[in-house]
Amino acid sequence: MKLNVVFFLVLLAAVIFSCNTKPVQGDWITGTETEQLNTAEKHFRGLDVAMMEIGHRYQELYWAGQDENWEYATYQLDKIKLSLTHAIERRPLRKESGDYFLQNDLPLMYSAVQKGDTAIFNESFRIFTISCNACHTKEKVPFFHVNKPVVRTSVISK
Numbered sequence: 027m028k029l030n031v032v033f034f035l036v037l038l039a040a041v042i043f044s045c046n047t048k049p050v051q052g053d054w055i056t057g058t059e060t061e062q063l064n065t066a067e068k069h070f071r072g073l074d075v076a077m078m079e080i081g082h083r084y085q086e087l088y089w090a091g092q093d094e095n096w097e098y099a100t101y102q103l104d105k106i107k108l109s110l111t112h113a114i115e116r117r118p119l120r121k122e123s124g125d126y127f128l129q130n131d132l133p134l135m136y137s138a139v140q141k142g143d144t145a146i147f148n149e150s151f152r153i154f155t156i157s158c159n160a161c162h163t164k165e166k167v168p169f170f171h172v173n174k175p176v177v178r179t180s181v182i183s184k
């Protein structure tokens with residue numbers, strides 16, 4: 027058999043095989059590939075779940091600062107950054123406000139943590155809180171008013 031005939035037969039077999047292949051289905055993620063992607067995207071949610079995470083991490087950050095646990099404080103800032111970065115990928119309409127926070131407000135908090143001084147930390151945390159609320163106002167959800175934590179619920183302490 028000539029080489030180009032073999033090549034043609036292999037190609038034909040591949041085409042027939044791919045036509046017969048059904049999309050892989052999960053237990054509840056089903057449908058066409060596009061439908062499956064839509065389902066997965068929907069379940070990733072938007073900013074709301076990220077904000078619940080950020081709300082938690084914001085509190086952990088505060089108590090880390092009171093404990094002078096600067097490594098833990100840095101860790102929480104890293105995760106706030108990651109969570110918000112992904113959230114604005116999912117919700118591009120919030121990108122402008124999100125980028126502002128990531129490029130201006132977050133670095134100020136990072137540098138306060140790096141100084142390793144609770145008094146400086148507390149002053150920066152006050153400003154950080156104002157920035158959270160500034161975004162809530164910009165994004166027309168001012169009723170989410172963030173306040174400095176008063177009750178410690180963290181299971182992490184020094």
Ligand code: HEC
Pocket residue numbers: 072073074075077078080081084106120123124125127154157158159161162165167170172
């Ligand atoms: C990009 C702007 C933006 C920034 C920055 C931001 N938020 Fe939010 N936040 C939102 C939006 C928008 C919502 C409402 C969620 C929604 O509409 O999906 C929200 C909601 C929340 C919620 C309620 C979540 C829930 O569903 O129970 C908390 C808690 C929260 N934010 C905390 C914070 C804290 C703490 C900070 C600062 C460290 C912060 N946010 C910074 C935009 C922002």
